[in-house]
Amino acid sequence: MNIVVIGAGAVGQLTASYLAEAAMHVTLVVRRSEQADQLNVRHLTRINVDGTTTTHRVVSITELGELPQQDLVIVAVKYGQLQELYDRISMLPSEVPLLFMQNGLAHFDEALRLPQGNIAFSSVAFGAQVINDTTVQHRGVGTCKIAVARGNNFVFKKLSRMENPLFPVELVQNPERMLFEKAVFNCLINPLTAILLVKNGELLTNKHAFILMQTIYQELAEAFVNLEYTIPFSAVTALCEKTAANTSSMLADRMLGKKSEIDTIVGPILQKALTNGHILPTLRTLYNQMLAIEESGER
Numbered sequence: 001m002n003i004v005v006i007g008a009g010a011v012g013q014l015t016a017s018y019l020a021e022a023a024m025h026v027t028l029v030v031r032r033s034e035q036a037d038q039l040n041v042r043h044l045t046r047i048n049v050d051g052t053t054t055t056h057r058v059v060s061i062t063e064l065g066e067l068p069q070q071d072l073v074i075v076a077v078k079y080g081q082l083q084e085l086y087d088r089i090s091m092l093p094s095e096v097p098l099l100f101m102q103n104g105l106a107h108f109d110e111a112l113r114l115p116q117g118n119i120a121f122s123s124v125a126f127g128a129q130v131i132n133d134t135t136v137q138h139r140g141v142g143t144c145k146i147a148v149a150r151g152n153n154f155v156f157k158k159l160s161r162m163e164n165p166l167f168p169v170e171l172v173q174n175p176e177r178m179l180f181e182k183a184v185f186n187c188l189i190n191p192l193t194a195i196l197l198v199k200n201g202e203l204l205t206n207k208h209a210f211i212l213m214q215t216i217y218q219e220l221a222e223a224f225v226n227l228e229y230t231i232p233f234s235a236v237t238a239l240c241e242k243t244a245a246n247t248s249s250m251l252a253d254r255m256l257g258k259k260s261e262i263d264t265i266v267g268p269i270l271q272k273a274l275t276n277g278h279i280l281p282t283l284r285t286l287y288n289q290m291l292a293i294e295e296s297g298e299r
Contacts, residue, residue, distance in 0.1 A: 001071040001158060004029060006064070006085065008039075010128035010249075011101055012076035013136035015144075017046040018167040019159075020056035027059045027068060035133040036060040047137040049166065064088045072155050076101045079264040082110070090114050097155045099146065103186060103249070104264035105179050108149075118151030121175040123182040125239075126167070127246045140243050143168045147175035180272075181231055184220060186265045188213055188236050190250035191286040194260060195293070197251065201244025204237060215282045220269075223278035250290070257299055262290045 001024045005016045008030040020026045028044070030036050039060035046054050061067070073092060077085065079102050089098065097118035100111050111119055125142030146156050146169060153171060160169045172178050189200055196202075196209055203209045217236060221227045253260040266287045273280045 002069055004067055004070050004073045006075045007077035008035060009076065010130045010136060011124060013044060013130060014128040014138055015074060015076060016058055017044050017056050017136060018164060020058055022162045027061060029064060030060055030062060033062050036062050038133050042134045045135040047135065049138050049141060070096050072097050072099060074099045074101060079104060079107055079261060080259065082107055103261050104183050105268040106264040108176055108179060112149060120146050120148040120156055121179060122146050123178050127243055140246055141166055143170050145170050145172050145178055147172045147178045149175045183265055183269055184231055185236065185239060187269050187283060188216055189240065190248045191262065191266060191290055193248040194250040194254045195286060195289055200240050200246045200248060204240050219280045219282055223273035223276050223280060254299060259294055260290060262287060
């Protein structure tokens with residue numbers, strides 16, 4: 001398969017490395033020509049979870065107009081960059097399948113306005129960190145879930161057949177439900193880690209952080225029917241244990257002085273809950289705290 005990955009952040013680089021390892025021809029679209037030049041010369045290095053390194057050849061470009069023939073285009077930029085990409089993505093051939101790999105729910109309806117006939121969404125549970133322009137570290141194994149919102153799943157079945165235990169891919173049925181459930185996990189973990197400046201595992205070992213997480217969970221359970229059945233609190237603590245040493249993406253953004261995805265992850269959940277008549281006071285407080293931190297420029 002010829003696969004294009006747009007975005008060379010942690011998710012984009014890690015995904016591209018495993019696709020290249022599966023003998024797929026990968027083109028990585030980056031923003032800076034300096035990064036493209038380095039990737040084309042030095043290739044893409046992955047630091048594996050066991051500490052070993054592997055290097056894979058990818059083609060790197062900066063312009064979507066330079067794309068080769070594509071069997072699949074994966075959009076792995078953060079939500080904030082999607083707005084400037086939609087027009088260019090809409091110019092791609094209508095038969096090219098698209099896979100969106102963003103956190104939150106804000107992009108769901110937007111992406112479905114594109115003219116392409118085959119659009120899917122992904123929810124990832126792996127841990128990844130960019131080390132430099134040509135190196136990504138795989139910090140935790142987790143499933144990459146894919147759900148088709150429009151069209152067929154033929155091309156995505158090929159991804160699920162990679163059968164790499166370090167990069168498992170699973171096809172699921174309901175994309176909006178999948179994104180909602182991932183957003184709930186993110187709401188329970190990311191804002192707390194970013195505000196308290198702690199890694200995921202400390203939400204379990206710090207008793208006050210744990211109480212806050214329990215309180216947010218209870219608010220969500222009251223706002224959304226059946227949440228306790230689809231996402232039991234034990235699943236949340238299990239994720240914290242599994243990713244104990246991980247720095248959440250929201251905390252990483254704060255440490256780098258970047259704008260976080262608080263608006264796109266927590267914002268839609270707050271709005272959905274409000275529609276159901278629930279304010280979610282604890283989560284809403286964290287939401288406003290995070291926005292205040294970003295406005296002040298505090299790290």
